[in-house]
Amino acid sequence: MDESHQLIMLKCAKANIGLVRAFRIFKELVGSFEEVGCTSKDFKNLSYTMNSYADGVDAQLLLDRFLSKRETNECFKCEYLVDETHKVKSLFWSDVVAVQNYSLFGDVVFFDATYTTNRYDMIFLHLPARIIMVGVLHLEQDQDPALKITVENVMPNTRHRFCMWHIMMKLAQKLSNSLREDAELKSEIHSVVWSELDEPADFERKWTEVLDQYELTDNTWLANMFSLRSYWIPAYFRDLSMSGLFRTTSLSESENSFFRRYLNRNSNLAAFYIHFESAMEAQ
Structure with missing residues (x-):
């Protein structure tokens, strides 16, 4: 390809157009595969070779x-x-x-x-x-x-703070089948976890009460999350400005959407x- 032809391919790449589609666009611009020196079959082989080579x-x-x-x-x-x-x-x-x-x-x-x-x-x-x-x-x-x-x-x-949203998304799969669909249990745990007004002592008391009520004191995952409470429960970040960002997924999800x-x-x-x-x- 000459310099102008290469520029077309580069612009296709910048527009997130893959090799096969880019070459077909190129073919439409110049008239045919023969105009760029290869047949359709040659192009398929060329495409496979270029992709394999590029991986290396x-x-x-x-x-x-x-x-x-x-x-x-x-x-x-x-x-x-x-x-x-x-x-x-x-x-x-x-x-x-x-x-x-x-x-x-x-x-x-x-x-x-x-x-x-x-x-x-x-x-x-x-x-x-x-x-x-x-x-x-x-x-x-x-x-x-x-x-x-x-x-x-x-x-x-x-x-360093963990993402509360991702932790709470795992809650259902960490409970027994009999409690997994218990809406009242989920509501009570969420009420304890997401409170921005409680002090650490308030959170610990409420957490213990809920686990005792539903006989979850032997749940290994909940016990582990409680041991790490200072990394994700709001009560332990009351002295720290979070720049108005309480749930930590919204900004990153916005960036994900942009890059996508x-x-x-x-x-x-x-x-x-x-x-x-x-x-x-x-x-």
């Missing part, structure tokens, strides 16, 4: 780009980890705007690892302060113990970054 080199292309940026711009930060076969398993980067935003608006940071993974099973983890993380984070539970330790070690002057317009889980890393830059330009 896209990580290196992206790393080369990041490392080049880091050499020419001291404000650009990037780090990556590889596995035992030297394949990239996680990648972190932040630009000058992200750093400035964090310094100005980093009082409350949301760490949402629930967004969909891509073709390599890597989670796209974006912080609303525009610090971006992509990596394989095995967060099987929202109160991930490794993350808890990391936050305390790396950011010792912060208060630009990102395709089938994209390789190189295409992913093109789409990501398009999203940042739009934002």
